[in-house]
Amino acid sequence: MPSTTNISSKGLTRRFGDHLALHPTDLEVGPGVTGLLGPNGSGKSTFMRCLVGLVRPDAGSAVIDGVTLSGDGVEIRRQVTYAPGELALYGELRADEHLRFLLRGREDEAFGRAKKIALILGLPLGQKVRNFSHGMKRQLIFAAAMAPDVRVRILDEPTEGLDPTKRSEVLELMAEDAQDGRTILLSSHHLGEVDAICENLAFLDGGRLVSVENAQRVRERTSQIVRIWWTGGAPKDAVQVLSSLGEEEVKLQDDHLMIHLTSSDPRPFLKRLGDAPLPAPSAVEHGRISLALLYREIYGVEGV
Amino acid sequence: MSRSTKGWLFTLLGYTLVLELMLAAAILYWPNFRDNLGAVKLLSKPLPVLGDIIAQVESMGVAAYVVGQHFFKGCNVLGAAAAALIGAAAVAGEAQRGTLEIWLARPVTRLRLASERYLSGQAVIWLGVFLTTLTIPLLLTQVDEIMRLDRLMLCALHQCLFLGAVYSITYLISCASSEPMRISMGVLFFMIFQFGIYMVKTVTHWSVYRLADIEVFHHILVDGVLDWGIAGPMLAINLAGFLGGYVFLKRRCP
Numbered sequence: 001m002p003s004t005t006n007i008s009s010k011g012l013t014r015r016f017g018d019h020l021a022l023h024p025t026d027l028e029v030g031p032g033v034t035g036l037l038g039p040n041g042s043g044k045s046t047f048m049r050c051l052v053g054l055v056r057p058d059a060g061s062a063v064i065d066g067v068t069l070s071g072d073g074v075e076i077r078r079q080v081t082y083a084p085g086e087l088a089l090y091g092e093l094r095a096d097e098h099l100r101f102l103l104r105g106r107e108d109e110a111f112g113r114a115k116k117i118a119l120i121l122g123l124p125l126g127q128k129v130r131n132f133s134h135g136m137k138r139q140l141i142f143a144a145a146m147a148p149d150v151r152v153r154i155l156d157e158p159t160e161g162l163d164p165t166k167r168s169e170v171l172e173l174m175a176e177d178a179q180d181g182r183t184i185l186l187s188s189h190h191l192g193e194v195d196a197i198c199e200n201l202a203f204l205d206g207g208r209l210v211s212v213e214n215a216q217r218v219r220e221r222t223s224q225i226v227r228i229w230w231t232g233g234a235p236k237d238a239v240q241v242l243s244s245l246g247e248e249e250v251k252l253q254d255d256h257l258m259i260h261l262t263s264s265d266p267r268p269f270l271k272r273l274g275d276a277p278l279p280a281p282s283a284v285e286h287g288r289i290s291l292a293l294l295y296r297e298i299y300g301v302e303g304v
Numbered sequence: 305m306s307r308s309t310k311g312w313l314f315t316l317l318g319y320t321l322v323l324e325l326m327l328a329a330a331i332l333y334w335p336n337f338r339d340n341l342g343a344v345k346l347l348s349k350p351l352p353v354l355g356d357i358i359a360q361v362e363s364m365g366v367a368a369y370v371v372g373q374h375f376f377k378g379c380n381v382l383g384a385a386a387a388a389l390i391g392a393a394a395v396a397g398e399a400q401r402g403t404l405e406i407w408l409a410r411p412v413t414r415l416r417l418a419s420e421r422y423l424s425g426q427a428v429i430w431l432g433v434f435l436t437t438l439t440i441p442l443l444l445t446q447v448d449e450i451m452r453l454d455r456l457m458l459c460a461l462h463q464c465l466f467l468g469a470v471y472s473i474t475y476l477i478s479c480a481s482s483e484p485m486r487i488s489m490g491v492l493f494f495m496i497f498q499f500g501i502y503m504v505k506t507v508t509h510w511s512v513y514r515l516a517d518i519e520v521f522h523h524i525l526v527d528g529v530l531d532w533g534i535a536g537p538m539l540a541i542n543l544a545g546f547l548g549g550y551v552f553l554k555r556r557c558p
Contacts, residue, residue, distance in 0.1 A: 049557070049558065052409065054405065054408055054409060054557065054558050055557045055558070056555065056557075072413060072414040072415075072554060074411055074412065074413045074414075077409070077410070077411040078411040082409050084405045084406060084409055084558070086402055086405050086406075086558070087402075088401055088402025088403045088405075088406070089403065089406065090403060101406075102406060102410065103410075104410050104412060105410050105411035105412045106411070141406075
């Protein structure tokens with residue numbers, strides 16, 4: 001549980017027609033970067049939109065930086081910046097004009113800071129937004145969300161569609177921002193994209209909060225998983241042989257074996273694997289895990 | 305200049321220019337029309353309502369011709385089309401292009417967003433009518449006629465309340481919808497239908513255009529006051545459209 005809570009939701013619920021998009025959700029987020037992870041349709045965006053008052057919750061409450069969510073949420077939106085996940089922008093505007101549009105209602109200095117961030121990211125501010133690529137639009141929204149001097153930022157998929165270099169730059173800017181004591185809640189549907197800068201991770205599935213964990217702990221748990229492939233599929237006795245090596249759990253998964261190690265250091269296991277009477281594997285993967293695999297193997301949630 | 309201001313000015317300029325061109329052409333044609341009134345009267349025989357209009361022009365002269373051409377024809381047709389298009393795009397246009405979320409996500413109250421969007425649309429419609437009406441006395445000097453500007457401005461106010469009502473209803477629907485094209489087409493078809501039934505003697509009294517026709521404007525010109533029996537309900541529709549739109553926008557999800 002965070003020592004200082006900057007975002008607090010209690011029983012936040014939202015229904016769209018018959019579909020319960022967000023089950024009653026309790027979440028407390030403190031300073032630093034917290035990742036909200038889940039597959040498409042898991043309720044991440046609905047939760048974030050509820051927090052900033054863009055979607056009215058059917059039940060529950062939220063407090064951000066001491067301000068309680070009420071009315072049309074404008075009081076909350078003065079306390080936070082929000083970067084929407086949807087990328088529709090006004091194509092007829094130049095990028096600098098668009099930053100002004102996005103920063104309406106913010107302090108005057110925010111525009112200068114936004115331009116600075118945009119220039120760091122290499123965005124051509126004099127160009128019409130209609131000429132921007134998907135990634136450039138994403139960065140423009142990001143620059144506007146990072147500029148105002150607020151204590152809380154809520155960013156819906158800020159790294160979606162970015163190439164690895166830009167993603168690193170964006171993550172670096174977020175990490176620097178959080179070092180100043182700010183709270184950043186960001187969402188993603190790729191575990192490996194954002195977890196490096198997150199201190200805590202909250203996992204959503206089907207509109208339900210599956211788990212909230214320390215990111216380091218999640219990294220340790222994911223690094224306890226090793227997957228091994230052989231050309232032509234796993235040998236028939238591979239499960240038996242590897243189980244006898246003393247590992248916690250060995251499972252045959254379609255075309256490969258999945259091993260849950262007893263520690264996050266794979267070296268002792270890899271040594272035993274080398275000595276085992278098995279053909280040489282064609283590939284061994286360690287510590288890289290998809291969100292779907294994490295949900296299935298660690299949280300026991302199927303079908304993600 | 306901001307995006308919205310640029311778009312607003314462009315729309316106002318286009319709308320006003322077309323209205324003015326129609327008005328100027330009509331007024332400059334007045335001497336020919338007056339001289340051929342007899343022939344026009346004969347031509348209008350198959351359409352009794354049109355015959356009534358011609359009879360009004362015959363008895364009231366240039367005043368009926370000007371209000372008929374400018375308000376009843378120009379503003380009622382072009383203004384209603386503008387009201388339908390601008391009103392439909394007000395909020396539904398943002399939803400259709402996907403920009404509703406960034407429009408709403410800023411720290412600006414929805415009441416303010418609703419007011420700005422509503423008033424900017426009304427301003428285009430009202431300014432277009434008032435600016436063109438201001439030029440009528442000047443244009444009339446070209447055909448050696450005169451009309452009182454203050455009475456004309458009262459007619460313009462009445463016309464704006466009528467067009468404002470059309471705009472307000474369209475705006476209200478726009479606040480609850482994501483399909484501006486459907487809304488504008490629906491309103492346009494409704495207004496064309498209303499114009500159509502105005503011309504049919506047996507059902508003309510069912511047409512909303514009875515609220516802004518030559519007879520109504522003639523009374524304003526003669527009496528020098530608005531007919532609040534008509535203007536009052538139109539003003540109420542304007543306000544109700546705005547408030548209803550705000551209620552929808554307040555509850556609207558991006």
